[in-house]
Amino acid sequence: MTADTPQFSRLARLSDVLDETDARLRRGEAATQAPWSTGFMPLDSYLSGGLRPGELILLGGPQGMGKTTFALQIARQAIAGGHAVLYVSYEHDSVNLLERLVAAEAGERAGVDAVPLRSVRALLEGDGTSMSLSDKLAETPGGAEALAAVSVGLDRLHVLRGGVDTSVTDIEAAVREVARTGGLRPLVVVDYVQKIAMEGERAVDEERRMAHVAGGLKDLALTESVPVLAISASDAAGISEGKRLRTQNLRGASSLAYEADVVLVLNEKYDVVARHHLVYGAANVERFHQFAVLTIEKNRGGMAGVDLEFRKRFEQARYERAGELVTEQLVDARLFVE
Numbered sequence: 527m528t529a530d531t532p533q534f535s536r537l538a539r540l541s542d543v544l545d546e547t548d549a550r551l552r553r554g555e556a557a558t559q560a561p562w563s564t565g566f567m568p569l570d571s572y573l574s575g576g577l578r579p580g581e582l583i584l585l586g587g588p589q590g591m592g593k594t595t596f597a598l599q600i601a602r603q604a605i606a607g608g609h610a611v612l613y614v615s616y617e618h619d620s621v622n623l624l625e626r627l628v629a630a631e632a633g634e635r636a637g638v639d640a641v642p643l644r645s646v647r648a649l650l651e652g653d654g655t656s657m658s659l660s661d662k663l664a665e666t667p668g669g670a671e672a673l674a675a676v677s678v679g680l681d682r683l684h685v686l687r688g689g690v691d692t693s694v695t696d697i698e699a700a701v702r703e704v705a706r707t708g709g710l711r712p713l714v715v716v717d718y719v720q721k722i723a724m725e726g727e728r729a730v731d732e733e734r735r736m737a738h739v740a741g742g743l744k745d746l747a748l749t750e751s752v753p754v755l756a757i758s759a760s761d762a763a764g765i766s767e768g769k770r771l772r773t774q775n776l777r778g779a780s781s782l783a784y785e786a787d788v789v790l791v792l793n794e795k796y797d798v799v800a801r802h803h804l805v806y807g808a809a810n811v812e813r814f815h816q817f818a819v820l821t822i823e824k825n826r827g828g829m830a831g832v833d834l835e836f837r838k839r840f841e842q843a844r845y846e847r848a849g850e851l852v853t854e855q856l857v858d859a860r861l862f863v864e
Contacts (some may be wrong), residue, residue: 559578559579559580559751560575561573561574561575561576561577561578562576562577562578562579562603562604562607562609562713562753563575563576563603563604563607564576564577564599564600564603565599565600565602565603565606565847566599566600566836566845566847566849567847567848567849568834568849568850568851569820569822569834569849572822572825572828572829572832572834573788573822573825573827573828574827574828577600577713577753577755577788578753578787578827579711579747579751579752579753580747580748580751580752580753581747581753581754581787581788581826581827582740582743582744582747582754582756582785582786582787582788583753583754583755583756583786583787583788583789583790584719584756584758584776584782584783584786584788584789584790584824585597585755585756585757585758585790585791585792586757586758586759586760586771586773586775586776586789586790586791586792587760587771587791587792587793587818588760588771588792588793588794589759589760591792591793591794591818592792592818592838592840592845593717593718593757593792594617594618594626594717594757595626595630595840595843595844595845596792596820596845597715597717597755597757598613598623598626598627598630598715598843599630599844599845599847600713600715600755601613601683601713601715602627602630602631602676604712604713605679605680605682605683606679608679609682609710609712609713610682610683610684610704610705610708610710610711610712610713611682611683611684611712611713611714611715612684612685612686612697612700612701612704612712612713612714612715613683613684613685613686613715613717614685614686614688614692614697614700614714614715614716614717615685615686615687615688615717616688616689616692616716616717616718616721616722617717617718617721618717619687620685620687621650623685624650624676625643625646625647625650625843626643626843627676627843628646628663628669628672628673628676629641629642629643629646629672629842629843629844630842630843630844631672631673631675631676632646632666632667632668632669632671632672632842633668633839633842633843633844634844634847635668635671635672635675636667636668636671636672637668638839638842639667639668640666640667640668640669640672640842641663641666641667641668641669641672641842642841642842643840643841643842643843644841645666646663646666646669649662649663649666659673660673660674681708682708682710682712684700684704684712686700688721688722690723691723692721692722692723693722693723693724693725693742694722694725694739694742694743694746695725695742697714697716697722697743697746698746698749698750701714701746701750701752702750705750711750711751711752712752713752713753713755714746714747714752714753714754714755715755715756715757716743716754716755716756716757717757718756718757718758718759719736719739719740719743719756719757719758719759719782720732720736720758720759720777720778722739722742722743724738724739732777732778733778733780733781734781735778736777736778736781736782737778737781739778740756740778740781740782740784740785740786741781741785743756743785744785744786756782756786758776758777758782759776759777760775760776760777761775761776761777761779769797769858769859770793770797770798770856770857770858770859771791771792771793772791772823772858773789773791773823773824783824786824787824787825787826787827788822788824788825788826788827789822789823789824789825790820790821790822790823791820791821791823792818792819792820793818793819793821794815794818794819795814795815795816795817795818795819795835795852796811796814796815798819798856798857798858799814799854799855799856799857800854800855800856800857801857802855803854803855816837816838817835817836817837817838818835818836818838818845819833819834819835819852819856820833820834820835820836820849821833821834822834832851833851833852833856834849834850834851834852835849835850835851835852836849837849
């Protein structure tokens, strides 16, 4: 544990815990670890401040729903808060993650007119000129400012490129290496959990494999006292158009949901809003397409069953961080409406 991490022995009398807690508070120290802000409001409020060390947080959603986008913005917020991040990427290479971070930062700083992701990507792919990235971005709206902002603390963002044999043991070793070299225990982001290799026996069904992996991630969160944010893919039944994806539609759902302290699920608002909002409010159709609904399906530390909406800005690889409670009626499935 780091020097500033409160920790008691495995076996302790609660009276001793109270005495130690009081002593820490009298010294002006924290008696427990504060949550790490996600940067999304009012999500932080419903999570009692954000993501907590020792917890496993599951983020699910249909393909193309911006799960990586959402996770990267949480990672960026952790860096801005002085924390370290270990991003375990089975899906995207390091340059792709950098492109997304720059585009999202530009959007947050310069608004919807800022340089889009496709332009940032084109610059990194090369345009035949011998200019630095900062010089190239200086000619784009918000690009130079975004690169300067992203560069601050970027040495605390570590990427572990996952492969077919990358297991929870490998992730744990990377966490310890990050802590050893930088002195900070990181937020761990796994993109995505179904790609984690299982040590030993391979020929097992999905549920058993996910039980092993989810249990390992939860143990990692507790042992290393870090928050673990794991992105989850959906099963075939959870990707049908017009159907609301729920926890039970995630691959290996029962094992994942059992181990997770928090389960967050993203859905396209248009796909889950009740039909009468579309029939009697045709002007709403386009607006609903612009929003995602984030549902807190499980929350051991606070309220669950909460539906929040966030505006999508996928052209800039981001969500708007200020969201609202959903006011419309939502359904698990709806009749198709044009």
